[in-house]
Amino acid sequence: MGRFIILVIALAALWLLLSGYLDKPLLLAFGAGSVLFAAYLARRAKIIDNDSVPGGLFPGVLLYWVWLGGEIGKANMQVIRQALAVEPKLSPKLFLVPNPPKTSVGMATFANSITLTPGTVSVDLREDAILVHALTEDLADVAAITDMGERIKKIERGA
């Protein structure tokens, strides 16, 4: 039931921010009706679980996104330097990052974070590792990527 309420609140906030109708009662009623209908359908289809409504990630994940934004900025500079260099020093590499988060939400967040950081792309997800392709030796920093995974595990524990 908790997740159902979170889903309703999230959908209502999305509807209000996208439409901006705060003083039109008829439209607000239609909005409330459509939000409840969508949430009811999701419940009826039994798709309300930790994958579709990962409420436990908030609010920790917001701070993580800010941190990730900084990392993306740094990695962007490195890739842009290679792209514009007269003589690019590429050294592509495939490597395994061990011990990713166990839950499917954590795994998805981790793999997406790796892909979102320019210079590294997650290529294959395995039971106990993620196969990553990196553009240069510098970007293939297993310790930094493992640290990223630890941060996600900490968020999932609710720290």
Place this chain on the structure above:
Amino acid sequence: MIDLYIIKDIVSWALMVAGGIAVVAGAIGLVRFPDFFSRIHAAGVTDTGGAELIIIGMLLQAPDWIVAAKLIFIGVFLFLTSPVATHAVAHAAWMTGFKPMQGPDLRYDGDGK
């Protein structure tokens, strides 16, 4: 208070120009890098640095909160969905047996496919 508007304009212009540079650099990298997997990284610059910087620059020019909210939604949804598309492409290439170039001398492993 005219000074504040000028500062806002300068910051938003700087962000948009930086975003534009990132988009162009990504496009140049896309052409220059040697193989499929390294080209994905250049595309990554375009859809993270480029797109987000331009959206933040536009955010500073938003006339009211509703436009700002929509720009934030665009930014967040790009942030969440673009890596999924990138991973789908990279994973598809990997699953069909396409191997990347490796090492500083950019050699394909094994049979030289």
